Amino acid sequence: MTANIFGSSAAPKIGFYPAFIFVAFFSLIPAVATLGLSFTDITGVTGVPINWVGLDNYVRFFSPSQVSETSNALINTLLFAVGVSAIQNVVAFFVAVLLNRQSKFALFTRSVVFLPTVLGVTVVGMLWTLIFNPIGGPAQSFLSLFGLRSSFFGDPNLALLLCIFVQIWMTLGYASLIYTAGLQAIPQELYEAADIDGANVWQRLKNITVPMIAPSITTNVLISIIGSLQSFQLIYVLTGALNDSTSVLSLLLYRVGFGIDPDRGAEQGYASAISIIQFMFVAVIALGSFWFLRRRENQL
Template sequence: MQKPGIQLLFMLPAFLIFTLFIMIPMAGSFYFSLTDWDGLNPHFHFIGIQNYEKLIHDSEVWIALKNTIVFALLVTVFQNVLSLLLAILVDGSSWIKRFLRVFYLVPAILSALAIGFIWSYLYNPVFGLINAGLENIGLGSWAQDWLGDPKWSMYSVVFTNIWQWTGLSIVIYLAGLQAIPADLYEAGDIDGASRWQRFSRITFPLIAPAFTVNILISIIGSMKVFDIIFVMTKGGPGTATESLSILLYKKAFNFNEMGYGTSIAIVMFVIILLISVFQLRILRRREIEA
């Protein structure tokens, strides 16, 4: 039996790395959120919670928070519904289903920068392929300025984000589906269960762990979304797609309000943490009940 001291010695490298790259930066960020640092001047002042008081009364912060929540809800719901349906469709051993699994996963391995530029081109109101395609099939009246119109910009970015990450969710759901014993479905067939009964009473309860993982990944990823919005709209038009991450970037780097921007980052971290813990407790309870 190994001595406790030996076990702690093996844990020490990981603990040092975690402390150096996670804990110390987090503590530094919290400290800078209590200052008026502009990100450039080596001299700054400790101002306490003034940055936090300021953001409570900042209407732009509330708009960004609303946009972030809307984005997260749309992405989480539609991405998981779509990916679960597709996972059920491609669950099998035929060559076409194996091909589709790879096909759906390709966008997830591309960079957000490339995807943002590609879809910005597709959405372009003048020479974009989406409007051109609508014109060619006689639906020219449906053509829109997809990224320039506040009514459509959020939905356009949400669609692009779902397109990128649905493949990853499919892989996770497939792992859950393939872990379900085949004899359970055979028993359901013997009992005369319909397709819906097979799904609702066998499939859905038994993929609860995969559902938990996908929901958490979707929530966390969409609540801190930055890259795809920055490339496609930079938070515009106006503040129609401005998320908390985009606002943080603007305050810290465009207006040299590093202390204020860091306070937004701290608040965003707390919000994501609370939502994630709340979701995890609910989803874990569902796993136990299932």
């Protein structure tokens, strides 16, 4: 009887329930609660009554009175995500090709490339804030050699580009290691056969390397897209919460939910609606990217 209860068929089920409870408690319940709050006018202030407002928060997000704020956040979010995902994956691939070469310093160089990933968002943000300090920072000192000056993160035309650069620098190591693992899994016999056939570097890259690391490309692109679409911590540290030139959707949610704007208080009901809209926004883009990338994998 004991063997039947704790046999091989029952063991996976026993292990499933704690995991399901964990996910439900920390993911499903907060998600359902957020959805419910998005239909109310809750502010988070003690003693203020909570009223059911239905779809008013969603209508407000797309209303003409909010269009400048929300469209700016959506455009910045897309620019940030596209810039980070495209540049990071191209650079990470070529860095991985260099890291994949046999060298006695290979482990050291991989550790150096991966180091920014483990520093943490706050540390990275403060580091680059000091580097781009417009008053005596290293970047400003370099520009001064050419008689130039810049406010860097205070420049509305430059701030978002610098945030993209710092985000790529911080996450490049993780993407490079994924590509390196994919490159190391490619059988060397394929390259040897290509050399015998007289294939050049471009032909080897196109016909062997890229098709063989297609799963790594899919993984990296999805991670970078989903991460950058939801990112706000680094931007917050670098430029603050009230810089419109770097206001992304997550940062708008934070500003509204905690009442960061001096001219309005906390509006957690409206912030909950923004979070649901962001979830749908990220889900559509992520699922569309996943479908396209998997289709490309099959074609390759």
